[in-house]
Amino acid sequence: MVRAQGMRATIPVVEGALMTASDQTVSQLGEFGLIDALTDVLGTQDLLVDSAVLVGPGDDAAVVSMPNQRLVISTDSMIENVHFKRSWSSGVDVGVRAAAANLSDILAMGASPAALVVALGVPEDLPVSFALDIARGMKQEADRLGVAVVGGDVVAAPVIMITVTAIGSPTDRVIERSGAQVGDVVAITGRLGWAAAGLAVAMRGFSSPRVLVDAHRRPVIDYDIVRAGFAHARSLCDVSDGLIADAAHLAKASGVRIDISSGSLTVSDPLKDVGAALTEDPLNWVLTGGDDHAFLGTFPADQVPPGWNVIGAVSQGQGVGVDGADFLGLAGHTHFAGQ
C-alpha cells in the first residue's frame, strides 16, 4: 500500500482531530492520506455511534438506516471558477455552500435529510488545508440538521470539483412542485438577490458591502422556518435558479399561473446601495438571482406559516407575471453562455 503516512505531520489539537501541515499540497499528502484527514475532519470516528449509520467510510459503500421505505435523493455540483473562486471564498465557505445546496433540495421536498456523501476533485497543488476546510464547512452546515457525511470519493481534477449527494426521508408527505392550486398564496422565506448582488460586487473586484459578498460566499438558511412550512405547503421548491425561473418551474409543474407583486419583495438597503453604485435596478437581483437558497411555496391563504412572506397568488393560466404583466427580463441563472 502507498499510504503516505510518513509524509504527514500529525499534531493533536483540542478537538482530538488530526491536524495536517497546512503548507502541504494534496500531491504531497497523497490520496489515502488526504482521505484519512478528510474523514477525520468529518468525524467518521464518531459515525458508528450514530445508530442511523451502520457502515461509514472505508468500505465500498456506506449503509444508512432510514426511518421509512421512501427515500429522497438529490445531487449537486460546484466547480471552481464557475460557482466560486478561491480568491473570494474560503474552503469553509465552499463546504457550507455545497452542503446547504443539497440539504435545501431535500427540505424542498418536505423531507428530512439523513446523510450526505461527497465526491471531491482536487488539483495536485491544492493546499491540503483548503480541502480540509471544505470538509469542515460541510460538517458545520450538516451538523445544523444533525446530518452526517457518511462516505465519499477523492479524485485528481484540474480545478476543485465538489459533488454532494443528499438522501432524506419524507417526514409526512412529499411536497412536490406540482401541488400548487388556484387560490393558493405564494410565499417565500429567506433572502433574495443578496448572493447575486454580492457576486456582481466581487466580479468588479470589490469586497464590500461585506454583507453581500458574504451572501455570495455562503447562503444563510433558517432551516426551522423552512420546516415550519411543511405542514401546510401545497407546493414547495428552493430558489436556486432565481425567483422568476423557479416560480416558472413550479407554475408549469402545477399547470397554473403565478403572479408576483414586486412591492411585496424586500429590497434591502445594501442592495439599493450597490444598485445605485453599479447603476443596476436591484429588483433584478431579487427577481433573478439564485444561490441565496430562499424557499418558495404555495399555501392556502389562511395557513401561511410564521416567517414566510406572501409575495403573490396562484391563478388559472400559465407562466409568471410580475405586477400583472408577463416578466420578460433575464430569468435566473444559467450555466452556459450561448442562450
Added chain:
Amino acid sequence: MVRAQGMRATIPVVEGALMTASDQTVSQLGEFGLIDALTDVLGTQDLLVDSAVLVGPGDDAAVVSMPNQRLVISTDSMIENVHFKRSWSSGVDVGVRAAAANLSDILAMGASPAALVVALGVPEDLPVSFALDIARGMKQEADRLGVAVVGGDVVAAPVIMITVTAIGSPTDRVIERSGAQVGDVVAITGRLGWAAAGLAVAMRGFSSPRVLVDAHRRPVIDYDIVRAGFAHARSLCDVSDGLIADAAHLAKASGVRIDISSGSLTVSDPLKDVGAALTEDPLNWVLTGGDDHAFLGTFPADQVPPGWNVIGAVSQGQGVGVDGADFLGLAGHTHFAGQ
C-alpha cells in the same frame, strides 16, 4: 425562462427519443435544453411507470421507494484526462464505466442497486452528442440490473466530470470488508490487469490489442456471477485500487493476513503479448491494476460459488503476501503523483 428550445433541432427517431443535432455544443443547446435531452435519453418519461420511482427528475430531488429500511450509498467521480480521454473513449464507454463503478460498489456490499443519480460537468464546447452518449452508456449499464437514473445536475466545467451516486438495498445481510475469517479461502471473479494493460497500450499511442484497450474503455462485469457470491461470502469488495491494494484494505479491516498464490492468477495471452512488447512483467498489471472491477471475496473453503476462482487463503497476521513473501511492488492505483 431561457429554455433554448428554438435552438434545438428535434428529429423523431425509432426509440421515440429526441435526437439533437450532433454538431451542436452544449453552449449552443443551453443548460435546460441539455437537461431535457439527457433526461430523454435516460428514459425519464418511463420512470414513473416503475413503481419504485415516486418522483423523477424535474423536482428538487427524486423520491425512490426502497424495499427495506437500510440503505447502501456510494459515490464515485470520473474526470476527463485523469480517468479517461475523449481520444480513447467514446461517450458510451465513459457512461458505461461511470455506472459500472458505482453499481459495483453497491454489489460489493452484498446489496441490490436501486437507483443512480448523476452530476455531469460539461465544457461549453462539448458536442451535445458526447454528453448524450454518456447518458446512453449509463442507461445501458444500469438497464442490465434494472436500475433507473432518477435525477441529476448539469453544470459547466473545464473538463468532463461525471459523479455518479448509487443507492441500493441490502438483499439479506450487508457483506463488509471486515468479515474475513482465518481459514477462509480468497477468491475472485472477473478480469484482472486488462484495463491497466490497455491503458499502458493507449498511453503509448497504440490502439491494439483492441481487447485490452476496450477493457480500459469500459469494464465487463458478469453481475450474475458476482451475486452468486452473496450467499456465502464472509467479506467482499470490488477491485478498484488493484488486487494487492484492495486485498490489503480487506485484510486490515478484518484483522487478518491474506496470502495470494500468483500461479492461481490468470495471465491471459494478450497481457503476455503486451508485456513482451513493452518489456514489462504482465503479472504486475494483474496484481496492481484497477478499473476492471473484478470482485474479491473470502469464503468458507467448501462454499466457493461457481464462477469464482480461488487465489489464496486467509491466515492470522497482517498484510498481504504473494507466494509467501510480503509484496513490495507498486500497490495499486493512486491519483496523485507525489507518493
